[in-house]
Amino acid sequence: MKILHILDHSVPVHDGYSFRSYNIVRIQKKWGWHPVIITSPKHEKSSKEAGKREEYIDGFHYYRTGSISPCPSSVLTEIRLMLALGKRIKEAADIEKPDIIHAHSPILNAIPALIIGRILKIPVVYEIRAFWEDAGVDQGTYVQDSLKYNIVKNIETFVCRHADQVCVLCNELKKDLIKRGISPEKMTPVFNGINIEDFTICAPDAEFLKKWGLEGKKIIGFIGSFYRYEGLDILVQAFSRLLNKHSDIMLLLVGGGEMEQEIREMVKNLEIEKHVVMPGRISHKRIPGVYALTDILAYPRHSVRLTELVTPLKPLEAMAMGKVVAASNVGGHRELIVNGKNGILFKADNAFALVEAFDNLLTNPELCQELRKNSPKWVKEEHNWEKTLAVYLKIYEQSLNIQKS
Incomplete structure (x- = not known):
């Protein structure tokens, strides 16, 4: 099974997001699957370097989208990011022919993944590690229950409704999405673990x-x-x-x-x-x-x-x-x-x-x-990684079955 992972950023950037991502692909490779990674333009910003169009790290193939120039408006910058990422997902998918597109939060990754997945008829799994609207509040981008907060929240809910399967980091995220009307049958917690x-x-x-x-x-x-x-x-x-x-x-x-x-x-x-x-x-x-x-x-x-x-x-x-x-x-x-x-x-x-x-x-x-x-x-x-990540098999199988039906 070949999985195309869409990430905000990855190693060699060192933080909790990249460590979780690395362990996901490491364990999937150990199981005999074939994970391939695409990173968004935010990877170049996080790594403080221009980067390459493609690179191999520890035997994993990384497709880099490349940096984008910011616009005066943050919304226009985000649209430009999604357009660039969508183009890169299409290029990589044409080459790799993945069975699954697995987009990891934030929704800036999920939206282009969902669009390209529907065009190419490839199942799309969306994994939420934190709600982007809440991360924005912590970073001071906007305040809770503001207009932008609610717009982002509604977009996230929309993506969850249209993804074939939704992974969540923990039970509290699942409970919150159930309150928004997302079916619990399409959501699976994929808990953090350690090596x-x-x-x-x-x-x-x-x-x-x-x-x-x-x-x-x-x-x-x-x-x-x-x-x-x-x-x-x-x-x-x-x-x-x-x-x-x-x-x-x-x-x-x-x-x-x-x-x-x-x-x-x-x-x-x-x-x-x-x-x-x-x-x-x-x-x-x-x-x-x-x-x-x-x-x-x-x-x-x-x-x-x-x-x-x-x-x-x-x-x-x-x-x-x-x-x-x-x-x-x-x-x-x-x-x-x-x-x-x-x-x-x-x-x-x-x-x-x-x-x-x-x-x-x-x-x-x-x-x-x-x-x-x-x-x-x-x-x-x-909470060892092999146990917490084992649920991906069921998630991917259900996504493939939905696509076939």
Whole structure:
């Protein structure tokens, strides 16, 4: 079976979107399928380079659409993007003759994929990892329930109605679409997973431990992108208050993004620079060793529609590494964490609740030991990529049957 995947961007860009995409095609190839990838013009923007028309990465064939020049209007820019991507999908489909076109969010990928799929009579699967309208709210593009928000929401709903099958990242997204009138029979959750071999319990990275001055300290960590919704402002506030009781703790914030400068200024204003390490982004290969040197991983996401509906990937990595996880009780976290079993949940948007959660973990070694024991087993059994992605076979078969009928 040959699948033509339509992506916003891909490796070598390193983020959660590209890692999920890479593991999807990796597992599909392992099963004997033939995944081929097309990336939208946004790939060139994300990778900060012009790129090539075609390239091979780890044995996978990537068709690049190429960059486009922006228009004065964002709407015109998006139309130009979809026209360019649609043309590239048609070119690649004529060459590759795929059995399935699998478009991954956002809807800027889905619309041209759906049009070309109908022209060529190829089944189209649409996979939603987050609603684009909610991502726009977080990025400050528009506000919730504004005219543009509702237009984007209605277009997304339209695409879901006309796609042959719809994949969703988690159950909360499915529930939301059911409320919009999308049949539950055509929707299948395809949960996040991890490659167990990449995240096994290991020794701490000794070089980083010494370089960052973390030896002999209790380390609270965050590893990921510094998006506003991640709640790093809450984390820094809580950590500052926790220092009054626990002087031997350090806060390790690994990564970068839109909130980085704001967080650095907050750390400075709170006068806790000696207790906070922000090394920036590091090599993906060294991430397990960084997980290993932490005691608690914090995920203090704010409660917004995006975090209530979407499950993150990073807590799964931490749990696979046998780490203690403390996360806000937003909907996306509640799908992954059973409080007291494989992690601790605390009230979202509440620094005092996070202080209390940290204090409980730092003074309760028996609880921490129980969490460290339960988490790797649960992730291995429930959220390895081969298990979570196995549903694609049913999804593709149903799409092909619909096309034939």
